């Protein structure tokens with residue numbers, strides 16, 4: 429290992445930041461990458477207030493819809509990936525993003541849509557899944573491979589109320605197209621299951 433790589437020049441990086449170079453945050457960034465940029469952290473906190481209109485406890489970050497936030501010369505670019513084409517919640521989410529940022533003084537907002545790779549329920553954060561469960565919705569199954577596990581109706585869906593696996597699918601369509609209606613055979617409570625995509 430040479431001397432230069434062992435001792436990176438922090439001064440240079442700091443100067444670049446002050447020049448107004450692009451700040452970027454992506455879903456895969458670690459906390460360390462994000463730190464030191466208060467404004468991006470502020471934007472991130474603001475966008476945390478934007479939630480699924482149908483499930484107000486989960487934010488667009490929890491859902492994995494929020495892909496990227498960048499700031500350049502005062503313009504905020506927010507990149508989102510729609511859950512599935514034709515999801516009626518997406519137009520509300522777009523409007524909410526603009527409104528939330530505008531209320532905080534960000535009027536120059538660009539909304540970018542990233543369609544590839546396509547969103548899957550595997551992008552939902554663990555925190556988001558826990559919030560869903562607490563809200564009474566069974567979260568989508570996640571496979572060990574990181575790909576959506578195919579769930580056949582009536583199997584493997586845990587009751588969000590009592591945790592029982594003794595559940596049955598009542599209808600492939602619950603309160604919205606992305607949910608199926610289940611019933612717990614243990615506590616008899618009906619519940620929505622957020623279907624795997």
Ligand SMILES: [Zn+2]
Nearest residue numbers: 587590612615
């Ligand atoms: Zn139950």
